[in-house]
Amino acid sequence: MWTPDQVRPTCVALALAVALGVLGGCGAAPEEARPEASSAGPAGADDRTEPSPAAVARRVGAPVPEPPTMVTLPDGRPLPVRAVSSTVNGVLDVPADIGEAGWWRGGSRIGDPFGSTLIAAHVDSAVQGLGPFASLLRVRPGDRVQLRSANLRQTFAITSLRLVPRDSFERHPRLLSSHGPRRLTLVTCAGPYDAGRGGYQNLAVVVSTPTSEPTRARS
Numbered sequence: 001m002w003t004p005d006q007v008r009p010t011c012v013a014l015a016l017a018v019a020l021g022v023l024g025g026c027g028a029a030p031e032e033a034r035p036e037a038s039s040a041g042p043a044g045a046d047d048r049t050e051p052s053p054a055a056v057a058r059r060v061g062a063p064v065p066e067p068p069t070m071v072t073l074p075d076g077r078p079l080p081v082r083a084v085s086s087t088v089n090g091v092l093d094v095p096a097d098i099g100e101a102g103w104w105r106g107g108s109r110i111g112d113p114f115g116s117t118l119i120a121a122h123v124d125s126a127v128q129g130l131g132p133f134a135s136l137l138r139v140r141p142g143d144r145v146q147l148r149s150a151n152l153r154q155t156f157a158i159t160s161l162r163l164v165p166r167d168s169f170e171r172h173p174r175l176l177s178s179h180g181p182r183r184l185t186l187v188t189c190a191g192p193y194d195a196g197r198g199g200y201q202n203l204a205v206v207v208s209t210p211t212s213e214p215t216r217a218r219s
Contacts, residue, residue: 063214065111066149068103071119071186074143074158077132081119081147098122098131107185108178110152111214115178117147120187123200133188136161136206145184145208153217156184156208163190163202175205184208 084102108115
């Protein structure tokens with residue numbers, strides 16, 4: 001098991017290859033096809049131009065879904081979140097600042113009834129050192145994560161932490177699918193670090209499920 005002691009300077013690229021075909025899949029992969037560690041990312045995914053299935057299925061009287069603008073990690077540290085897309089090469093355009101996270105705009109929002117909300121950030125920086133997302137490597141099941149938007153907030157409980165080879169993420173569609181149970185997926189780089197092979201070789205994938213429905217955020 002990898003530990004934070006193995007963090008090396010600069011996560012050269014948080015290569016989340018999220019193919020459109022993966023995101024538009026028919027829900028979770030079969031149990032036998034789910035590896036113990038998986039890797040995810042957006043490959044050639046465009047900004048959302050049509051409502052997601054989750055948006056279409058929104059319950060009457062439910063709050064209007066909103067993109068997350070803040071994530072508070074289990075250690076209590078809040079990070080601003082901004083919407084990001086993937087590049088033409090299929091790499092998620094994660095904010096360079098380790099103190100900021102990116103919400104993949106192809107995923108679910110706060111208030112959507114199902115699907116995965118993907119939020120990613122760099123684990124470290126050659127200039128800034130370790131980032132807040134490095135703390136994800138020490139989380140335990142049941143730890144809480146809170147998402148906030150302009151008007152909503154929602155709390156999630158961590159259910160799993162997996163290390164996924166960064167070049168295999170697209171084989172695990174459930175991590176990114178807009179179908180299936182409502183969940184929050186946090187992603188950052190993880191060791192081992194191999195400069196000759198492009199940097200970090202794994203992604204740490206932390207999955208959480210809601211503890212309650214979204215509520216109005218207090219200012």
